[in-house]
Amino acid sequence: xxxxxxxxxxxxxxxxxxxxxxxxxxxxxxxxxxxxxxxxxxxxxxxxxxxxxxxxxxxxxxxxxxxxxxxxxxxxxxxxxxxxxxxxxxxxxxxxxxxxxxxxxxxxxxxxxxxxxxxxxxxxxxxxxxxxxxxxxxxxxxxxxxxxxxxxxxxxxxxxxxxxxxxxxxxxxxxxxxxxxxxxxxxxxxxxxxxxxxxxxxxxxxxxxxxxxxxxxxxxxxxxxxxxxxxxxxxxxxxxxxxxxxxxxxxxxxxxxxxxxxxxxxxxxxxxxxxxxxxxxxxxxxxxxxxxxxxxxxxxxxxxxxxxxxxxxxxxxxxxxxxxxxxxxxxxxxxxxxxxxxxxxxxxxxxxxxxxxxxxxxxxxxxxxxxxxxxxxxxxxx
Ligand SMILES: Cc1cc2nc3c(=O)[nH]c(=O)nc-3n(C[C@H](O)[C@H](O)[C@H](O)COP(=O)(O)OP(=O)(O)OC[C@H]3O[C@@H](n4cnc5c(N)ncnc54)[C@H](O)[C@@H]3O)c2cc1C
Numbered sequence: 522x523x524x525x526x527x528x529x530x531x532x533x534x535x536x537x538x539x540x541x542x543x544x545x546x547x548x549x550x551x552x553x554x555x556x557x558x559x560x561x562x563x564x565x566x567x568x569x570x571x572x573x574x575x576x577x578x579x580x581x582x583x584x585x586x587x588x589x590x591x592x593x594x595x596x597x598x599x600x601x602x603x604x605x606x607x608x609x610x611x612x613x614x615x616x617x618x619x620x621x622x623x624x625x626x627x628x629x630x631x632x633x634x635x636x637x638x639x640x641x642x643x644x645x646x647x648x649x650x651x652x653x654x655x656x657x658x659x660x661x662x663x664x665x666x667x668x669x670x671x672x673x674x675x676x677x678x679x680x681x682x683x684x685x686x687x688x689x690x691x692x693x694x695x696x697x698x699x700x701x702x703x704x705x706x707x708x709x710x711x712x713x714x715x716x717x718x719x720x721x722x723x724x725x726x727x728x729x730x731x732x733x734x735x736x737x738x739x740x741x742x743x744x745x746x747x748x749x750x751x752x753x754x755x756x757x758x759x760x761x762x763x764x765x766x767x768x769x770x771x772x773x774x775x776x777x778x779x780x781x782x783x784x785x786x787x788x789x790x791x792x793x794x795x796x797x798x799x800x801x802x803x804x805x806x807x808x809x810x811x812x813x814x815x816x817x818x819x820x821x822x823x824x825x826x827x828x829x830x831x832x833x834x835x836x837x838x839x840x841x842x843x844x845x846x847x848x849x850x851x852x853x854x855x856x857x858x859x860x861x862x863x864x865x866x867x868x869x870x871x872x873x874x875x876x877x878x879x880x881x882x883x884x885x886x887x888x889x890x891x892x893x894x895x896x897x898x899x900x901x902x903x
Contacts, residue, residue: 527548527659527660527809528548528549528550528551528657528658528659528660529541529542529545529548529549529550529551529659529660529662529806530550530551530553530644530648530649530657530658530659530660530661530662531550531551531552531553531662531664532553532554532641532644532649532661532662532663532665532671532780533552533553533554533663533664533665533666533778533780534552534554534556534559534621534625534637534781535559535560535621535664535666535778536559536577536617536620536621536624536775536778536791536792536795537664537665537666537778537779537780537791537795537799538552538554538662538777538778539552539559539621539624539625539628539635540577540580540624540795540796540803541662541664541777541799542624542628542631542633542635542804543579543580543624543627543628543631543633544580544799544800544802544803545633545806547630547669547802547805548660548807549633549636549655549660549806550628550633550634550786550804551633551635552625552628552633552634552635552636553636553639553640553641553649553651554635554636554637554638554639555638555639555640555641556637556638557616557637557638557761558618558637559624559625559635559637560617560618560620560621560622561618561620562757563617563757563758563871564619564665564687564757564758565617565759565792566614566658566687566713566715566723566725567587567614567615567616567617567620567701567792568612568613568614568615568715568788568790568857569612569613569614569615569790569791569792569793569796569862569863570611570612570613570860570862570863570864571610571611571613571859571860571862571863572796572860572863573613573792573793573796573863573902574586574613574615576797576799577615577792577794577796578623578779579619579628580623580754581619581620581623581624581627582623584616584619585615585619585620585623586613586614586615586625586823587614587615587616587618587619587717587718588613588614588696588716588718589610589612589613589614589697589698589715590610590611590612590613590614590697590699590715590716591606591607591608591609591610591611592604592606592607592695592697592698592699593603593605593611593612593656593698593699593700593701594698594700594701595703595847595848596700596701596702596703596704596745596830597637597841597844597845598703598704598841599701600848602639602745603848603851603852605745605851605857606691607858607859609859610697610859611859611862612699612862614715614717615792615850638673639651639652639653640646640652641665641671643672643674644661644663644674644675644774645661645672646661646772646773646774647659647660647661647771647773647857648661649661649687660775660806661773661774661775662774662775662777662802662806662832663675663774663775663776663781664776664777664780665780666779666780666820667680667682667759667760667761667762667779667780668680668760669762669779669780669781669782671774671780672767672771672774672776672780672781675771675772675774676768676771676772677767677768677776677780677781678764678767678782678888680684680760680762680763680764680779680782681762681763681764682760682761682763683709683710683727683728683729683760683761683763683789684727684728684730684731684758684759684760684761685725685726685727685758685759685760685761685789686725686726686727686735686756686758687723687724687725687756687757687758688723688724688725688732688739688751688753688754688755688756689717689721689722689723689753689754689755689756690721690722690723690724690751690752690753691720691751691752691754692716692717692720692727692751693720693749693750694714694716694719694722694746695716695731696716696718697716698716699713699714699715699716699898700714700742700745700746701713701843702714702715702726702738702741702742702745703840703841704733704738704741704841704876705839705841706726706728706737706738707726707727707738707840707841708836708841709728709729709763709836709839709840710726710728710761710789710840711726711727711840712724712725712726712738712741713725713726713804714742714746715814721754723817724742724751725758725862726738726742727761727789727821727848731758731875736763739751748899757849760779760787760863761784761789762779762784762789762842763782763786763789764782764828765782765786765825765826765828765829766781766782766783766794766822766825766829766858767781767782768781768804768817768876769798769814769818769819769822770811770814770815775802775805775806775811775814776792777795777798777799777802778794778795779791780825782799782817783795783821783822783825784825785825785828785834785863785865786825786829786831787828787832787835787865788865790863790894793863794821794822794825797817797821797876798814798817798821801813801814801816801817801818802814802818817819824866825839827866828865828866831869846872846883847872849882849883849885850872850875850876850882853875853879853882853885854875854879855868855871855872855875856871878896
């Protein structure tokens with residue numbers, strides 16, 4: 522039964538806001554979205570691990586899971602590429618903005634309102650005000666995404682960002698095979714090539730000042746892949762927060778998703794934390810007990826904060842240098858499983874144990890990349 526006197530006011534119709542609304546059964550919600558259509562313009566690659574995929578598939582239906590990948594090649598600058606292949610998919614691609622559309626349908630079927638073209642300019646602990654000066658009373662959830670203006674007014678840290686840039690290009694390589702590129706061009710992140718199926722792929726990268734390196738990254742990826750100058754069909758991008766997660770509840774407002782930087786720090790994946798936190802948040806709102814959400818969120822956020830500390834060190838030395846160690850370990854017994862996709866701390870722990878057992882791995886030489894080594898060449902695979 523709904524508590525008719527109460528409402529949830531959710532700022533932002535991204536995955537965080539819409540997943541939360543579509544889990545609310547005992548409380549009415551209004552989701553405010555400044556754009557005309559949720560999820561448009563797009564920015565995200567949509568890659569997630571198995572558990573995260575199951576969460577969104579359950580909520581939004583099987584069609585949002587567009588692609589499965591069981592092979593990843595790591596191209597580390599100056600080294601022979603390393604290809605890891607799994608029997609089952611290790612990563613999935615969720616189709617956005619179909620994800621937002623399906624979550625919106627579900628929320629509306631439950632009786633919630635999604636107010637598109639409505640920008641919230643101000644929020645307080647028990648209400649919000651839109652750009653037209655209309656105010657609404659209720660429990661406030663800030664799911665405004667990476668540019669967290671409202672969050673800052675409620676005591677959260679202003680997000681620091683890197684910029685992700687993606688191109689849809691023509692591509693006829695293996696459809697279940699992701700490539701990631703670690704080079705001095707993107708020392709604080711990496712570049713990627715993710716097949717979309719149907720003769721297309723996403724070629725993307727993220728860095729602090731993408732304009733300066735854009736052409737060089739595209740050239741590097743094309744050369745590594747042996748694909749010539751890519752045929753670009755579309756281009757888009759967005760902000761990826763790089764600061765540690767903030768608080769789940771601050772000054773009476775609930776936070777979920779990028780608005781409080783709840784991302785996996787190494788890859789910038791935000792869909793994972795949302796999948797873990799939307800249910801406890803919905804429960805806390807329905808029962809008007811913030812402690813339910815705070816307890817669930819703090820467990821996950823403590824983990825993400827630890828990962829942040831490790832990733833900050835990696836950023837200092839450069840992703841491309843840190844990944845040299847990873848490829849050596851992976852060639853010498855480090856087992857990376859499908860579950861590790863969303864749980865990077867598991868890889869770190871396994872790496873540490875392996876290094877304690879076999880410290881001489883650090884001294885092993887690796888073959889440097891040669892021009893004959895193309896990713897399609899199986900002789901490159903280990
Ligand atoms: C290039 C790139 C690639 C990425 N790839 C991946 C990936 O492969 N896997 C992964 O897990 N994550 C990825 N991410 C991150 C992922 O996209 C985000 O973590 C995720 O979208 C966060 O969801 P959200 O709902 O918190 O925010 P958003 O998706 O940003 O949604 C926030 C919504 O709030 C609206 N809004 C903002 N302010 C207001 C306001 N004042 N009033 C009304 N509406 C407002 C916005 O218009 C937006 O629709 C990527 C990000 C980028 C930039």
